[in-house]
Amino acid sequence: MxxxxxxxxxxxxxxxxxxxxxxxxxxxxxxxxxxxxxxxxxxxxxxxxxxxxxxxxxxxxxxxxxxxxxxxxxxxxxxxxxxxxxxxxxxxxxxxxxxxxxxxxxxxxxxxxxxxxxxxxxxxxxxxxxxxxxxxxxxxxxxxxxxxxxxxxxxxxxxxxxxxxxxxxxxxxxxxxxxxxxxDSPSKSSPGEIATVTGDSASMTKTQTGNEIKLISVMSNVSGEEVETRWGLHPRFRQDLTSDELQQLTKLMNRVAKILGERYATVAFSNEWTSWHKAGHA
Known part of the structure; x- marks a missing residue:
C-alpha cells in the first residue's frame, strides 16, 4: 500500500x-x-x-x-x-x-x-x-x-x-x-461526531462537510401493479425531536405519504405518464 x-x-x-x-x-x-x-x-x-x-x-x-x-x-x-x-x-x-x-x-x-x-x-x-x-x-x-x-x-x-x-x-x-x-478541521471531532446541516441556513455542529442533507424523504416504488410509499427521517434529526414532536411529525408524515402515494399511483399508471414507472420516486 x-x-x-x-x-x-x-x-x-x-x-x-x-x-x-x-x-x-x-x-x-x-x-x-x-x-x-x-x-x-x-x-x-x-x-x-x-x-x-x-x-x-x-x-x-x-x-x-x-x-x-x-x-x-x-x-x-x-x-x-x-x-x-x-x-x-x-x-x-x-x-x-x-x-x-x-x-x-x-x-x-x-x-x-x-x-x-x-x-x-x-x-x-x-x-x-x-x-x-x-x-x-x-x-x-x-x-x-x-x-x-x-x-x-x-x-x-x-x-x-x-x-x-x-x-x-x-x-x-x-x-x-x-x-x-x-x-474547521474535522480532526477536532471524535469518530462519534458528525456534522449536522439543516436547510438553507447550513447551521452546524463541530464541522461543515456539505451544504445540504435531506432531513425528511418520501419514496414511492412501483413493483408490478403495486405502489409502496414510505418516508424516513435523518437519524440526527430524529434524535433532536422530543417524543411529542416525533409523534406529531409521524402523524403528519403518514398523511403526506398517503397523499403522495395515491397521487403517484394515479399518475404512474396513467397512459400519458408511463415513463414515471422508471422514476422510482414521488
Missing amino acids: TTFKGSYHQQLRTLAELMLAVAGESVTVMKKNAPQQAMKLKRQDEWGLYLEFIKVMFNLTDRLSAFHIPIKDQPEFMNGLEDAVTSHLKTALEPAFGSSLDQTEIMMTVGGAVAESRELYEQYRFSINEDSKSKNAMFDAFGGRIADTLGVSGNREITSAATLCATAVVPAISAILQGQTPP
Whole structure:
C-alpha cells in the first residue's frame, strides 16, 4: 500500500475524517433504533457495524469520484483514500490501545473492508445522482447487512435508518471532492461526531462537510401493479425531536405519504405518464 502524495492530499484527509466520523455516529444511531439488541452487542459486533458503514462509504466515494477526479488519477486516488483511512483509524484507536496497537492489523482490516466493498457493491450498476432500481437494491442490500449484524434481520426500521445514514453522507462527500474545504478541521471531532446541516441556513455542529442533507424523504416504488410509499427521517434529526414532536411529525408524515402515494399511483399508471414507472420516486 503506497501513500498518496499528490494534489489530492487535503481531500483524502478530509474524506477519511468524514468517513470515520459518520461510521461512528451511524453505529450509535443503529443502537438507539434497536435498544434491546444494542444491550446484547459485543465489541466485535459493534466493530462489524462500524466496518459495514466504512465499506459502503468507500463504494459511494468511488462512484462520486468519477464526476470529479480524472480517470487516470482514480485508482491512485482510491488507494490514497485507503491509506488515509488506515492512518486516521490508527490515530483514533491509539488512546484506547496505546503502544499495543498493531499497525499491520489495521492495514489488513481496512484493506479487507475495501476488497469486500468491491465484492458486495460493484455489481450494482447505477449513477449515484439518479434514482434507479439498481441503486435502491444496493442500499437495500446494505441495510439488510446492518440488520443482520444487529441480529434483527428483516427489520425495516433498521434498514431504513441505515440507508438514511448512508445516503445522507453523499452531499458531503461530493462537496469534498469538489474541493470545498471545511472551515474547521474535522480532526477536532471524535469518530462519534458528525456534522449536522439543516436547510438553507447550513447551521452546524463541530464541522461543515456539505451544504445540504435531506432531513425528511418520501419514496414511492412501483413493483408490478403495486405502489409502496414510505418516508424516513435523518437519524440526527430524529434524535433532536422530543417524543411529542416525533409523534406529531409521524402523524403528519403518514398523511403526506398517503397523499403522495395515491397521487403517484394515479399518475404512474396513467397512459400519458408511463415513463414515471422508471422514476422510482414521488
